[in-house]
Amino acid sequence: DTGVSQNPRHKITKRGQNVTFRCDPISEHNRLYWYRQTLGQGPEFLTYFQNEAQLEKSRLLSDRFSAERPKGSFSTLEIQRTEQGDSAMYLCASSITTRTFFGQGTRLTVV
Amino acid sequence: SQQGEEDPQALSIQEGENATMNCSYKTSINNLQWYRQNSGRGLVHLILIRSNEREKHSGRLRVTLDTSKKSSSLLITASRAADTASYFCATDEADSGGGADGLTFGKGTHLIIQP
Numbered sequence: 001d002t003g004v005s006q007n008p009r010h011k012i013t014k015r016g017q018n019v020t021f022r023c024d025p026i027s028e029h030n031r032l033y034w035y036r037q038t039l040g041q042g043p044e045f046l047t048y049f050q051n052e053a054q055l056e057k058s059r060l061l062s063d064r065f066s067a068e069r070p071k072g073s074f075s076t077l078e079i080q081r082t083e084q085g086d087s088a089m090y091l092c093a094s095s096i097t098t099r100t101f102f103g104q105g106t107r108l109t110v111v
Numbered sequence: 112s113q114q115g116e117e118d119p120q121a122l123s124i125q126e127g128e129n130a131t132m133n134c135s136y137k138t139s140i141n142n143l144q145w146y147r148q149n150s151g152r153g154l155v156h157l158i159l160i161r162s163n164e165r166e167k168h169s170g171r172l173r174v175t176l177d178t179s180k181k182s183s184s185l186l187i188t189a190s191r192a193a194d195t196a197s198y199f200c201a202t203d204e205a206d207s208g209g210g211a212d213g214l215t216f217g218k219g220t221h222l223i224i225q226p
Contacts, residue, residue, distance in 0.1 A: 043214075
C-alpha cells in the first residue's frame with residue numbers, strides 16, 4: 001500500500017493522559033499536513049511541514065499539541081494532558097504538487 | 112475557520128439518478144478539490160479544478176468552477192449505492208504561500224443513494 005498510513009486507527013485515553021499519533025506519508029512527498037475533524041464538520045488545518053521544517057501552525061494548535069517530522073519522512077503528533085474536547089479524528093495528508101492525499105485518520109476518544 | 116459551505120447539507124436520491132452538490136467559498140483560490148468520505152474513514156481525492164479552468168470531467172464526475180461567483184458544483188451521474196458518502200469541497204487559497212495554510216474545507220454534503 002503506497003498511500004498515507006496512520007497509526008493507530010483508534011485511540012481511547014483517559015483525560016489528562018498524553019497520546020502520540022504517527023503518520024507515514026507517501027514516499028517522496030515533501031509536504032505533510034495534519035488536520036482535525038469533529039463530527040459533522042469538515043477537516044480543519046492544524047499544521048504543515050515542508051520536508052522536516054514546520055512552516056505553519058494553526059491557532060487551533062494549542063501549547064498542548066506538538067508535531068514533529070524529524071527526518072522529513074514520517075511525522076508524529078503528540079497531545080499532552082488530553083481534554084474531552086480533543087476527541088476527534090486526526091487526519092494526516094501529504095502532497096508533492098497540488099493534489100493532496102489523506103490517510104484513514106486516527107480517531108481519538110478522551111474519556 | 113471553514114472557508115465555505117456545501118449545499119445541500121444532505122441529499123437523498125434514488126439509484127440511477129444524478130446528484131448535484133454545490134460549494135461556495137470566500138477568498139481567491141489557486142484550485143478547488145472535491146473529496147469523498149465514507150463514514151468514519153479518511154478522505155478520498157476525487158477531482159481537482161484549477162482557478163483558470165471552468166469545467167472538468169472524470170468518469171461519472173463533472174465539476175464546474177465559477178470564480179466570479181466563488182462557487183463550484185459537483186455532479187455525479189448515474190448514481191450507485193456505493194456513492195453514499197459525505198462529499199467535501201476544499202480550497203487552496205491564493206494567498207496561502209504555496210500550500211502553507213493547507214486546504215480549507217466546507218462542512219460537506221451527506222449523500223444517500225437509495226437502492
